[in-house]
Amino acid sequence: MKVPLLSPGSSKPAPHLYFVNTPVDALLIGGLSIVAFLAMGALQRVHGQQLQWMGAVAALTWLCNWPHFAATSYRLYHSQENIAQYPLTALLIPVVMVAAIISSLAAPYTIAPYFVKLYLIWSPYHYSGQSVGISLIYARRAGFPFGRLERLALSGFIFGTFIAQTVRSEVGVSRQAFYGVTYPSIGLPPWTATVATTAMIVSGVVFLVLVLRWCVMTRRMLPPIVFLPAVTQFVWFVLGWRVPSFYSFVPFFHGLQYLLIAWAMQLSETMAQHGIKPSTSFVGGESLRWGIGILLGGTALFWLLPHVVATAGFDYNLAYPVVIAAVQVHHFFVDGVIWKLRNPGVGGPMLVNVEDLVRRPRAAVAAA
Amino acid sequence: MTKHWLALASLLLAAPVVRADDGPRVADERIVLHTTVGDLVLALYPDVAPQTVEQLLNLTRLGVYDTVPFYRIDPAFLVQLANAQSRTVPMTPEQSAAIHRLPAEFSGLRHRRGTVSIAHEDNDPNSGETSFSILLIDAPHLDGKYTIAGRLERGEDVLDAMSRVPRDSQNRPLSPVEVERAEVMTGEQLAGMTLRGPTAQKGDELPSLAMVKMCGALVFVGLVVFLLAGRVFPPQAGSMGLLVVLTGGFGLFLSLMPRARASEHLAVGLFLGVLALFKLMSWFERPQPPPQQVIRNK
Numbered sequence: 192m193k194v195p196l197l198s199p200g201s202s203k204p205a206p207h208l209y210f211v212n213t214p215v216d217a218l219l220i221g222g223l224s225i226v227a228f229l230a231m232g233a234l235q236r237v238h239g240q241q242l243q244w245m246g247a248v249a250a251l252t253w254l255c256n257w258p259h260f261a262a263t264s265y266r267l268y269h270s271q272e273n274i275a276q277y278p279l280t281a282l283l284i285p286v287v288m289v290a291a292i293i294s295s296l297a298a299p300y301t302i303a304p305y306f307v308k309l310y311l312i313w314s315p316y317h318y319s320g321q322s323v324g325i326s327l328i329y330a331r332r333a334g335f336p337f338g339r340l341e342r343l344a345l346s347g348f349i350f351g352t353f354i355a356q357t358v359r360s361e362v363g364v365s366r367q368a369f370y371g372v373t374y375p376s377i378g379l380p381p382w383t384a385t386v387a388t389t390a391m392i393v394s395g396v397v398f399l400v401l402v403l404r405w406c407v408m409t410r411r412m413l414p415p416i417v418f419l420p421a422v423t424q425f426v427w428f429v430l431g432w433r434v435p436s437f438y439s440f441v442p443f444f445h446g447l448q449y450l451l452i453a454w455a456m457q458l459s460e461t462m463a464q465h466g467i468k469p470s471t472s473f474v475g476g477e478s479l480r481w482g483i484g485i486l487l488g489g490t491a492l493f494w495l496l497p498h499v500v501a502t503a504g505f506d507y508n509l510a511y512p513v514v515i516a517a518v519q520v521h522h523f524f525v526d527g528v529i530w531k532l533r534n535p536g537v538g539g540p541m542l543v544n545v546e547d548l549v550r551r552p553r554a555a556v557a558a559a
Numbered sequence: 560m561t562k563h564w565l566a567l568a569s570l571l572l573a574a575p576v577v578r579a580d581d582g583p584r585v586a587d588e589r590i591v592l593h594t595t596v597g598d599l600v601l602a603l604y605p606d607v608a609p610q611t612v613e614q615l616l617n618l619t620r621l622g623v624y625d626t627v628p629f630y631r632i633d634p635a636f637l638v639q640l641a642n643a644q645s646r647t648v649p650m651t652p653e654q655s656a657a658i659h660r661l662p663a664e665f666s667g668l669r670h671r672r673g674t675v676s677i678a679h680e681d682n683d684p685n686s687g688e689t690s691f692s693i694l695l696i697d698a699p700h701l702d703g704k705y706t707i708a709g710r711l712e713r714g715e716d717v718l719d720a721m722s723r724v725p726r727d728s729q730n731r732p733l734s735p736v737e738v739e740r741a742e743v744m745t746g747e748q749l750a751g752m753t754l755r756g757p758t759a760q761k762g763d764e765l766p767s768l769a770m771v772k773m774c775g776a777l778v779f780v781g782l783v784v785f786l787l788a789g790r791v792f793p794p795q796a797g798s799m800g801l802l803v804v805l806t807g808g809f810g811l812f813l814s815l816m817p818r819a820r821a822s823e824h825l826a827v828g829l830f831l832g833v834l835a836l837f838k839l840m841s842w843f844e845r846p847q848p849p850p851q852q853v854i855r856n857k
Binding site: 275277278300312361368524531534 | 595626647648733734735737739795798799802805809812813816817819821823826827829830833834837840841842843844845846847
């Protein structure tokens with residue numbers, strides 16, 4: 192049951208805390224990944240070795256992770272107005288990415304490893320940015336004022352989880368492979384892992400203290416969903432690497448988080464742009480149309496495009512990692528600019544609840 | 560035609576480590592190791608170590624040696640290939656199943672520079688599998704204790720270059736040196752092939768100072784443009800400035816990575832620089848106002 196949070200003195204109803212409701216939001220934002228981590232960890236202990244879930248990973252990647260990239264592209268490119276709003280991101284970045292692909296294919300040993308490496312560090316950074324953003328959305332919905340210090344502490348903890356994990360894998364000299372491209376480690380000294388972990392913990396403690404202070408001062412409890420993205424990040428990057436079979440699912444869970452937000456935005460914006468009245472049939476029809484579109488888009492970006500590049504005479508084991516790295520770096524750029532919460536065109540629709548899309552708005556109901 | 564002449568010339572120029580008449584019969588099939596430093600051609604002795612040679616050829620055909628690193632480079636002794644289990648790309652079940660423990664096949668041959676000698680555990684001469692060494696010096700103390708499977712036929716200059724890569728105190732290379740791909744080729748096939756000579760290790764050569772300076776200058780100029788966009792330059796110039804920062808930053812990343820592995824401070828600086836680059840890119844572009852709004856503002 193959803194309880195609207197009313198802010199005193201405001202004539203407008205406060206936004207719902209959730210996009211859908213408590214269980215759906217909690218599961219998609221991180222609960223499902225935490226449950227999966229616990230289950231896979233327990234299975235690993237029982238079997239004494241990690242289990243192979245490659246079939247499931249592949250299926251979920253196709254159903255969820257690839258579409259989440261396509262959802263970003265769709266959001267940017269589906270209308271001329273959007274392209275006009277971000278012309279450089281929409282038109283110039285793809286050119287830069289094509290140049291990166293060509294350079295990497297032409298220099299598979301001198302450029303490709305570093306392009307792939309850059310993407311592989313950028314990816315968890317991007318996950319962290321999304322987790323911070325989702326926390327801010329829920330905090331705003333809950334009426335928790337995020338000051339500069341709170342935001343800094345929360346970002347410090349969330350980004351700290353990714354930095355601690357990345358630093359750990361970059362300590363010393365080693366070489367790893369991403370499909371057919373092998374790349375070297377940076378060779379960080381071991382003490383950096385300790386520093387990164389300590390910074391993460393300190394940031395987390397500071398954030399908790401600030402939240403506690405706010406709770407005491409306002410005599411309100413902060414809903415747990417605000418903390419969930421941060422806890423999820425911790426599970427993904429700090430605890431997750433101990434369960435390798437779980438680790439390969441993290442991109443799927445990241446995609447799941449994203450799709451919830453992007454889906455709600457898609458419905459909200461389409462309804463506003465076309466003046467559509469709330470209805471179940473609209474939500475169902477638009478969700479189906481959008482879902483099929485991004486499923487096909489994801490398949491085109493991650494299956495068709497690498498095959499097309501490989502047909503030009505390049506080894507698929509080189510073409511695939513390079514192309515998908517470029518597609519994802521493009522996604523990081525686009526996400527970085529189109530989801531700014533301080534942009535009213537984004538922050539407003541982001542407070543939508545699915546109930547508002549299937550029924551008449553609460554304010555209208557109250558007025559009627 | 561030119562290709563054939565080049566191949567012939569490279570054959571003539573390549574000085575064999577051991578003369579053809581200076582040892583036992585050599586199998587027609589050679590193992591070519593395409594390493595990150597250059598190509599090495601190994602000639603094998605099927606009459607001296609038949610089981611070992613058979614396994615080496617079989618594993619090479621199956622791709623087992625692809626991405627296996629040289630874990631030990633001792634310029635005063637040998638270069639040693641690690642076990643296939645430690646290769647970068649995990650082995651397939653078929654590849655793993657093809658690896659068998661090798662019985663010792665000792666012979667009266669001498670361990671000389673260029674000898675391919677099978678590694679085994681200290682107290683078990685019958686424990687050889689995939690790891691082997693190529694000697695850089697004559698090593699009589701190894702005679703009769705290790706299986707000699709063949710010798711380096713071509714690529715002595717590559718072996719020399721390999722022995723010069725930077726190493727730590729335990730003779731582990733600071734920058735990974737590995738077999739990118741290994742293949743079995745006949746003498747005839749090799750005759751028509753141009754081998755890759757010693758190269759600075761791929762991506763691991765120290766960057767030229769000019770490139771570092773140029774990339775650094777790009778980052779600086781891009782940052783200045785970004786920071787002054789909207790004041791000195793038009794607002795859109797900020798995005799172009801960030802694009803210049805991205806280009807210069809990637810150039811710095813590419814050119815400083817090899818050096819970073821030898822300098823802790825540089826490694827830390829490089830990592831922090833990469834994080835700063837990501838943060839900067841999140842400010843790549845602000846939304847342009849819709850056309851109507853522009854007209855109203857005017």
